Amino acid sequence: MNKAWKLMRVMVKMQLSMANKSSTEKFGFVIIGLMMIPFGLLILFFIQGIIGNMYAALEPLGSEGVILGLLFVMMTFIFCFTSIGTVLSSFYFAEDVESFISLPFQPYQILFGKSAVPFLSLYGLNTILLLPSLVFYGLHSGAGALYYLLAVIVWALTPIIPFVLTAIVLMFIMRFANISRNKDRTKVLVGLLGFAFAIGINVLLRLDSGTANVAEMLTQQNALLELVTKFFPTAYFSSIALTEIGSWTGLFYFLVFIALSLVAIVLFLTVGQKLYFKGVLGLSGGKRSEFDEEKVQKHVKQQSLLTSLWQKEMRIIFRTPTFFTQIVVQSLFFPIFLIVIILLDPNGPLTGWGTQLNVIEGKKVILGMFGLTVVALGINPASFSSISRDGKSWFNHLYLPIPSSTVILSKLLVSFFMNLLSILLLSLAALIVLKVPFIIWLLWFVISLITGWVASIAGLMIDLYSPKLNWTDEREVFKGRFIGIVPLALEAAVFGVVILILWNSGLEGVWSVSSMLILILLIITAITQYFLNRMVQKKYYKIV
Numbered sequence: 001m002n003k004a005w006k007l008m009r010v011m012v013k014m015q016l017s018m019a020n021k022s023s024t025e026k027f028g029f030v031i032i033g034l035m036m037i038p039f040g041l042l043i044l045f046f047i048q049g050i051i052g053n054m055y056a057a058l059e060p061l062g063s064e065g066v067i068l069g070l071l072f073v074m075m076t077f078i079f080c081f082t083s084i085g086t087v088l089s090s091f092y093f094a095e096d097v098e099s100f101i102s103l104p105f106q107p108y109q110i111l112f113g114k115s116a117v118p119f120l121s122l123y124g125l126n127t128i129l130l131l132p133s134l135v136f137y138g139l140h141s142g143a144g145a146l147y148y149l150l151a152v153i154v155w156a157l158t159p160i161i162p163f164v165l166t167a168i169v170l171m172f173i174m175r176f177a178n179i180s181r182n183k184d185r186t187k188v189l190v191g192l193l194g195f196a197f198a199i200g201i202n203v204l205l206r207l208d209s210g211t212a213n214v215a216e217m218l219t220q221q222n223a224l225l226e227l228v229t230k231f232f233p234t235a236y237f238s239s240i241a242l243t244e245i246g247s248w249t250g251l252f253y254f255l256v257f258i259a260l261s262l263v264a265i266v267l268f269l270t271v272g273q274k275l276y277f278k279g280v281l282g283l284s285g286g287k288r289s290e291f292d293e294e295k296v297q298k299h300v301k302q303q304s305l306l307t308s309l310w311q312k313e314m315r316i317i318f319r320t321p322t323f324f325t326q327i328v329v330q331s332l333f334f335p336i337f338l339i340v341i342i343l344l345d346p347n348g349p350l351t352g353w354g355t356q357l358n359v360i361e362g363k364k365v366i367l368g369m370f371g372l373t374v375v376a377l378g379i380n381p382a383s384f385s386s387i388s389r390d391g392k393s394w395f396n397h398l399y400l401p402i403p404s405s406t407v408i409l410s411k412l413l414v415s416f417f418m419n420l421l422s423i424l425l426l427s428l429a430a431l432i433v434l435k436v437p438f439i440i441w442l443l444w445f446v447i448s449l450i451t452g453w454v455a456s457i458a459g460l461m462i463d464l465y466s467p468k469l470n471w472t473d474e475r476e477v478f479k480g481r482f483i484g485i486v487p488l489a490l491e492a493a494v495f496g497v498v499i500l501i502l503w504n505s506g507l508e509g510v511w512s513v514s515s516m517l518i519l520i521l522l523i524i525t526a527i528t529q530y531f532l533n534r535m536v537q538k539k540y541y542k543i544v
Helices: 002-016 023-061 065-093 097-101 107-114 116-141 145-157 160-176 183-209 214-218 223-228 233-243 248-284 293-299 305-319 321-344 353-359 362-378 388-399 404-433 438-465 485-504 510-542
Strands: none
Touching: 002 107, 002 116, 023 065, 023 116, 065 097, 065 107, 065 116, 065 160, 065 233, 065 248, 065 321, 097 248, 107 116, 107 248, 116 145, 116 160, 145 233, 145 248, 160 248, 233 248, 305 321, 305 388, 305 404, 321 404, 362 404, 362 438, 362 485, 362 510, 404 438, 404 510, 438 485, 438 510, 485 510
């Protein structure tokens, strides 16, 4: 294990080192860190409020353990979902994978080292969400020192089992899938796993909970907790361990949880020793296709330069699992998730939401929907990774006879296209499922298109100002840069002022407010486009 530890330290330094970063980039990290403080306090405030309200409601029924059950289920779900992309990128699609195979390391030692960075990202989420939640639960329940001691141990072990299970499933898929013959298809299909997993779990839980008699369960000890953690046994074990402290039952489940975590680590290394190299070696092969002149002629037909660049960008996004997960899945997850929830619960509170808009003041409706659109489109991974996605191949643009304006416009169109897909899906949900009035939908649609274009420009400008081209793993384009928060913060500040002014103005009626809003957005679009063109002239050939 000594070699494994050394390998892990080297890999962590390679991923997280600040050695090649400029002083401007380091200063940017400090600024972003300071900006995160109010966001962190806001998250803590919400977590404290939610746990406090739930504890007040469930404690008289003796079912306060459900809070921990829900918490551990949520974290298990998040860890599995997050691990799909990080495991694939780190274990199989990072540029340094094949270079480690030739070194005198066992497969389990390389796996151990490569797990470090994905694990650090899981512990980041674990620290932000689970740790304060456990502390707040302990404060509300008046727990003693033993609770906090066990809670820290449970907190430290919680990410292990979801990560190991996800990694083992992916190792089996990568081992037995015919990767070398269908490499591109395999990457896309595996990238879709995360999306299917998130939707599938939600559907499964909703269908299952629909048959349960919740009122009857409230009268039975731990019955509601068993329902909540039905598909996540480890969530049940850790919940009982922390709610029944001092009893033999609590001690038993605590020891079971620790034992399962240790077994998971051993299983992970054992399966990795058997399967990892075989899966990685499958990547190095390639399909030897026969020359077919007809097919070649179809692909080399003349088309506009802008179309060719746009298609190239889209192919890179769809064929690279990390880009596909971070850009496509993240962009489409919210609208599809919303549609699934509404369709599964046709009598829910959201179903009649559209018809209620008729009785609300038009100005408030359109400004409220505009605010939601800013939040939904503000974080567009396709925009703030536009330049960085090219990595070291960015320099090809500098000697190819392609105008810089065409390259930038193609990247802008790609990020706008991702926003457009989200807008179209939300439109379907608004018109067909929520029954939003057509006029309100039409005005919102026009406003959303302009907002999507401005959001794309803002993200592109941020990435053009400080791109990350020297990455060895696609995850580095998104992880550890906090760059997605900057355009969202800028848009929230600018559009927040616009909403505030229009809200308190003398303008009334949906048409007059929408017209003024569209005019303001067009002015903002012209200004941002002007500054983008200036920035392209100054930065395009100086990016390092």
